[in-house]
Amino acid sequence: MIVGPNTAMRVVRTATSTIPIVFVSGGDPTESGLVTNLSRPGGNITGVSFASSALQPKRLGLLHELVPPPSTIAWLRDPRDPNFEMEEKEVPPAARELGHQLLALNAQSVGEIDAAFATIVQSRAGALLIGNSILFNNRRRQLAALAARHGVPAIGGIREFVLAGGLMSYGASDTDAYRRAGSLLALADETIE
Numbered sequence: 001m002i003v004g005p006n007t008a009m010r011v012v013r014t015a016t017s018t019i020p021i022v023f024v025s026g027g028d029p030t031e032s033g034l035v036t037n038l039s040r041p042g043g044n045i046t047g048v049s050f051a052s053s054a055l056q057p058k059r060l061g062l063l064h065e066l067v068p069p070p071s072t073i074a075w076l077r078d079p080r081d082p083n084f085e086m087e088e089k090e091v092p093p094a095a096r097e098l099g100h101q102l103l104a105l106n107a108q109s110v111g112e113i114d115a116a117f118a119t120i121v122q123s124r125a126g127a128l129l130i131g132n133s134i135l136f137n138n139r140r141r142q143l144a145a146l147a148a149r150h151g152v153p154a155i156g157g158i159r160e161f162v163l164a165g166g167l168m169s170y171g172a173s174d175t176d177a178y179r180r181a182g183s184l185l186a187l188a189d190e191t192i193e
Helices: 006-015 053-066 084-098 110-123 134-138 140-150 159-163 174-192
Strands: 021-025 045-049 072-077 101-106 127-130 154-156
Touching: 006 021, 021 174, 045 174, 053 084, 053 127, 053 154, 072 084, 072 110, 084 101, 101 110, 110 140, 134 140, 140 154, 140 159, 154 159, 159 174
Parallel strands: 021 045, 072 101, 072 127, 127 154
Antiparallel strands: none
């Protein structure tokens, strides 16, 4: 079976030790306790990790090349995302190191995304770092259109953000990650038979 996000993975993991479990995760599966080792996860669980949150400083660096300091970079984030705390630790120090002010904006709904963009435009932010969130991945067309309409260079964490019209992304492809997870599931199924 394929599972995600982290909460569902932990529940399924405790429910069985024999059925193969394949996860797709944006976070670090070792840090969340899903597996003990990335190269040898052990037991009946394996999967694919985007390592999305760990890449946020790199995305910030790419924005830095577009918008030199001292500019304000807006950071759209979703406090409900399981990797929110990791981003909170990584992004502000990276922004300071690059000489940028960070405008942190929370959004947990479609309406809050629109409200965040109003703040981005009003504050004259020089660029937008889109946080990791299922909401933002699902609303990539909305985010790309708002960024283009307001002339705000934006970077997302998935390739599909660019395919939706966004300026750039740095990270994994959702499609490829789920394809890999499906391949792992097929392999696990073969070992059972």
